[in-house]
Amino acid sequence: TSPVATTQLAPGKPVDLVVSNGPAPVTLDDWTGKPADQATQTLTADGLKVKTTQKYTMTVAKGDVISQTPAAGTVHRGDTVTFVVSQGPPLVLVPAVTGKSVDQARKILRNAGFEVQVTHVFPWVIGGNVVAQSPNGTTKAPKGSTVTIAIR
Secondary structure: EEEOOOOOOOOOOEEOOOOOOOOOEEEOOEEEOOOOHHHHHHHHHHHOOEEEEEEEEEOOOOOOOEEEEEEOOEEEOOOOOEEEEEOOEEEEOOOOOOOEHHHHHHHHHHHHEEEEEEEEEEOOOOOOOOEEEOOOOOEEEEEEEEEEEEEE
């Protein structure tokens, strides 16, 4: 106000008021498919708050934004933007296939969601049994990743 509060005025004297328009508007971009850490830095610098949750997904790279709330548009300084961030593919148990035939091992690993790469201990051997695998059976690895089996 002008004059400031508690100033005594004669009746009928004008008082100027400055009225707030509320929090400053901020343009919110669409961050889906982009790095969550970059989004968080940018939005924090713009005066926004950021919350994140995480989710496994086969389609969005680890660390990238899967979805956001609110969607792109105008928000206001101090508002909260929530991101769902990719943890990458889910981790699944790698089946132990040591001792199995190459065909059995391939089938078991593919059914569990893995790609299979075959190496031969002796290059002239066709078929044979699995003598080693990486990653080892009973450990966890990202679904869709490659398990290498060595055959003799």
